[in-house]
Amino acid sequence: MHLSVIIVNYNVKFFLEQCLYSLLKAIDNLPSPTDGEVIVFDNASSDGSREFFLNKFQGVQFIWHNENLGFAKANNRALSFAKGKYILFLNPDTILSEDTLYKSIDFLDGRAGGGALGIRMIDGSGNFLPESKRGFPSPSASFYKLSGLINLFPTSKKIAAYYAGHLSELENNEIDVLSGAYMLVKKEVLDKTGGFDEAFFMYGEDIDLSYRIQKAGYKNFYFADSTITHFKGESTNQNSARYVSIFYQAMNIFVHKHFHRASSWWYVAFIKVAILLSGVFSFVKRSFSIVVKPKPKTNLQTLIVASKHDEEHITSILSNYKTPERKIAFENLDSLNNNFEYSLYDEIIIAVSSSGVAYKDVITFLQQVPNGVAVKIYTSGGSSIVGSDSKAVKGDVLHAVV
Numbered sequence: 466m467h468l469s470v471i472i473v474n475y476n477v478k479f480f481l482e483q484c485l486y487s488l489l490k491a492i493d494n495l496p497s498p499t500d501g502e503v504i505v506f507d508n509a510s511s512d513g514s515r516e517f518f519l520n521k522f523q524g525v526q527f528i529w530h531n532e533n534l535g536f537a538k539a540n541n542r543a544l545s546f547a548k549g550k551y552i553l554f555l556n557p558d559t560i561l562s563e564d565t566l567y568k569s570i571d572f573l574d575g576r577a578g579g580g581a582l583g584i585r586m587i588d589g590s591g592n593f594l595p596e597s598k599r600g601f602p603s604p605s606a607s608f609y610k611l612s613g614l615i616n617l618f619p620t621s622k623k624i625a626a627y628y629a630g631h632l633s634e635l636e637n638n639e640i641d642v643l644s645g646a647y648m649l650v651k652k653e654v655l656d657k658t659g660g661f662d663e664a665f666f667m668y669g670e671d672i673d674l675s676y677r678i679q680k681a682g683y684k685n686f687y688f689a690d691s692t693i694t695h696f697k698g699e700s701t702n703q704n705s706a707r708y709v710s711i712f713y714q715a716m717n718i719f720v721h722k723h724f725h726r727a728s729s730w731w732y733v734a735f736i737k738v739a740i741l742l743s744g745v746f747s748f749v750k751r752s753f754s755i756v757v758k759p760k761p762k763t764n765l766q767t768l769i770v771a772s773k774h775d776e777e778h779i780t781s782i783l784s785n786y787k788t789p790e791r792k793i794a795f796e797n798l799d800s801l802n803n804n805f806e807y808s809l810y811d812e813i814i815i816a817v818s819s820s821g822v823a824y825k826d827v828i829t830f831l832q833q834v835p836n837g838v839a840v841k842i843y844t845s846g847g848s849s850i851v852g853s854d855s856k857a858v859k860g861d862v863l864h865a866v867v
Contacts, residue, residue: 467500468492468566469549469652473539474557475508478517479849479862480696481557485522486817486844487824488555491566501566502526505557506543508533517848536645537661537670544660552655556646558851558860559586560694560842562825568691569649572637580683581650581675583643585634586695589840589853589860591831594695595619595628598687599642602627602672602719632687640687641679645671646695650678657681664718673719692828696853696860765791768810770798770830772821779816779843798822798830807835814852818845 470488474481485503492501503525507514509532518527528543540554551570565584573582586594600606606626609615618624622631632638645661648671658677661670675685771779798815807813813834815827827842834840841852841861850863 466502466548466550467497468495468502468551468553468570469547470501470503470553470555471540471543471547472503472505472555472557473508473536473543474505474510474514475533476510476512476514477557478510478512478514479864480851480860481505481514482517482521482847482849483842483844483851484555484557484559484561485525486847487559487561489522489524490563490824491561494563495567495570502547502549504528504543504546506530506539508535508539535663535665537663537665541660541663544655547652550652552650552652554645554648554650556695558696559646560824560828562691562693562828563823564825565691565693569688572688572690573649573651573686576684576686578682578684579651579686580654580678580681581643581648582686582688583640583649584647585687585689585692586644586646587692587828587831589694589696589831589851590836591834591840593634594644595630596644596646597634598629598632598638598640599644599672600626600629601641601676629687633689635689637689638687639684641685642672642675643685643687645674647693648674650674651683654678654681654683662718669719676719694828694831696851766810766812767791767793768813769793769795769816770801770813770822771795771816772797772818779845798826801830803833807838810838812839812841814841814843814850816843816845 470492472481472484485505488503492503495501503522505518505525506528507530509530515527515529518525526546528546530539530542534542544552551573553566553569569582569584573579583597586597588594602610603626605623609624610627615625615627615630618630619628620630625631629638629640632640658674658681660674662673665673678685769779794810815822815830817824817827831840839852839861841850841863843850848864851860853860
């Protein structure tokens with residue numbers, strides 16, 4: 466077996482459905498598509514995931530667990546079933562391009578000392594996600610991130626070190642930390658380092674594994690020659706008290722594990738000061754900001770981008786979605802360009818099909834649509850539409866089948 470893909474699911478069945486459609490298309494583009502396996506470990510989802518996938522994706526191995534083990538433990542359990550030379554840890558709220566897998570593997574294969582690889586990620590609005598490439602959370606890097614100073618100097622090698630801001634998002638580079646949303650690792654490397662540290666329940670486990678990969682003598686790479694969409698990269702408000710608390714706890718575990726005890730206390734002190742400053746900056750911002758309520762949208766229009774032969778099928782599926790206030794129009798992706806009147810539409814649904822629009826086309830298109838227009842993805846034959854219209858809120862899901 467050449468590639469094993471491991472996905473941990475928890476109450477995101479519609480995102481997972483779209484992820485699997487794109488993943489299987491990417492596996493089909495491998496030199497030997499039959500030499501890839503997909504393992505989905507469900508962390509006791511309560512959204513009906515088990516019933517939903519009962520007769521779907523017959524080639525996918527589903528493991529249903531009766532309690533939520535957390536990200537690290539669930540991945541490690543699934544890893545024990547994997548047979549691949551390469552292991553890809555993949556989040557369920559991602560959409561892959563058709564060329565993502567074979568390009569990633571070819572790149573890692575061709576790098577001397579290469580142990581693991583992360584990839585260029587965008588959110589559901591087409592914005593680059595800085596967590597695609599990161600440096601280690603040193604005391605100063607953590608301080609600049611948590612305090613918010615990193616936002617003032619996003620390309621500084623020192624102040625933006627947490628996100629390796631000095632490195633171009635469009636160039637391949639050796640980096641320190643990979644994102645657990647897409648983490649391709651050679652199995653031989655995991656045999657030496659072990660899997661994720663189960664002391665981490667949420668956040669920090671990818672930092673820890675990246676660190677151990679480097680300590681074992683291997684290199685981590687950021688791969689920019691393919692792009693994936695990661696919806697949950699936008700859904701966690703990184704200024705929220707809950708996020709800051711979880712991040713603080715994760716960094717505590719990391720520091721006490723890898724730093725000398727004598728230096729860990731002032732690292733923690735740095736983080737506490739950064740959290741305090743973050744709270745002050747947030748309070749000042751709220752105090753002086755002017756809240757402008759958006760005007761309610763009128764003349765709502767949805768543009769469906771699809772192949773001509775898919776229009777009738779998609780129209781019937783979306784019949785329950787159309788309302789008297791919302792009009793639906795059709796276009797072919799090839800007909801859209803920079804002069805297209807996007808302002809006429811508040812929402813665009815791109816329909817992926819076996820013979821028409823590809824996932825790679827969708828991801829390219831996402832990065833070209835103006836702000837304020839929601840873009841969603843529908844896969845012909847699927848049960849849902851997923852997308853986003855803002856980096857500040859969760860990815861959106863529509864149940865498309867009546």
